[in-house]
Amino acid sequence: MLPLEALQAKDLPPAQLAGLFADAGESLYLVGGSVRDALMGRDVAEIDFDFATSARPDRIAAILEGWADSVYRIGEAFGTIGAMKDGRSVEITTFRSEIYRDESRKPQVTYSDDIETDLSRRDFTVNAIALELPSFEPVDPYGGLQDLENKVLRTPLDPEISFGDDPLRMLRLFRFQATLGFAADVQAIAAVQRMAGRLSIVSAERIRDEFSKLMLAEAPGAALAMIVATGLSTYFVPELDKLAMAQDPEHRHKDVLAHTLAVVDRTRPDLVLRLAALFHDIGKPDTREFGPGGVTFHHHEVVGARITRERLRALAYPREIVDDVSRLVFLHLRPHTLKLGWTDSAVRRYVRDSGHLLDRLNALVRADVTTANQKKQRQIQEGIDELERRIAVLSEQEELARLRAPIDGHDVMTYTGIGPGPMVGEIMDILLEKRIEEGPYTRKSAFEIVRDWAISKGLDDPGPPADDEEE
């Protein structure tokens, strides 16, 4: 008995749309991830629903209009009409036999009249199981149910043909390895090894979306290792190839890549944090030097932050993600440079420099400790525990995240009579610096500092600050 009851609930899109399409004289099948996940016994309440139908896109849209909360046609060139209903996403695609994508032009889609042909063009057999509606009877021409049982990812047709038709499927292979915990079939892996270079014709946006899903799997390390081993990485993150060739004397792993993947698996599935884990040592190969004291990687965090920025931009990640990830790479050594004991001002600086990334930075630094040396391991973790305690104490005392001098630029201009410009910036920096070094102080002492500064600059003496500035 298949665990499909949950999918059949009356208030879910499959049951609702089954009737509408039957009334219109069109066949309708549920396909893709929702079928696969339901068959695996996963929770279906949250998932998106993909359908295949005999109806052409215009008819699909007409049928959906009366039912959906909104209908969108951005996928129409691929035969897909999308819709939202009660907060759930639905995508319905006309049976296809061929899709030819030239990323720079409109795709060429050939429609088909039967579900079997449509399923043959899908990526993997476990994604090529359809449920006929309204009966919910499985249609499984390529042995997907068996592969689901064996937890293996196979293409319905010859993998060379499949990957040639759409090279993104090579990356999807490892994405599903990571998210489903399935094994890639050996023939599929061999095909990736031969055909990896074809990934170059795929748009950065499509690669990015699959890569992000992979990075959010529970433990993406093994799939990432396969991506490097097959050579697929060469065509979208070539920096990882260099990590595989760089020995890492600092950790117990055989190379920097093995250490990196261990760090990725040790972080929680948050995209920014995971990407930072993947890139944190990316500057090592370019900064490696052999000196009398052994191998060094001076400033690898600076070089790494730059490489990270360039790579994530090339992968079309949005600006905030690029900024956040490269900032984390830049800062990932900070806690180590301060092992000798943290002064209050060092803690304030750490909080200020990491800003909204503080939690993730601490998580990254913890995950980065993969040494086999138990004592060293414990020392570093305790160092970060201590740092977090200090931050907690200090922030209670003084709302650290919003560090400001007690007076602002306006106060300075009114008091001294100088106009807006770099002079104001200079004294504001001095006031903020004092705040960071020494903690809170009064408005009156701030004006006294401004007065001394103004006199030292040869400006007119603004006179002693007013008494009511006393707090």
Ligand code: ATP
């Ligand atoms: P998820 O749970 O991540 O949504 P999914 O299997 O539903 O996984 P989608 O990307 O939503 O994946 O695609 C829906 C279905 O469309 C897939 O299950 C597969 O049958 C088919 N599909 C998607 N992308 C491709 C592709 N590039 N090549 C072939 N078939 C694809």
Ligand code: MG
């Ligand atoms: Mg889906």
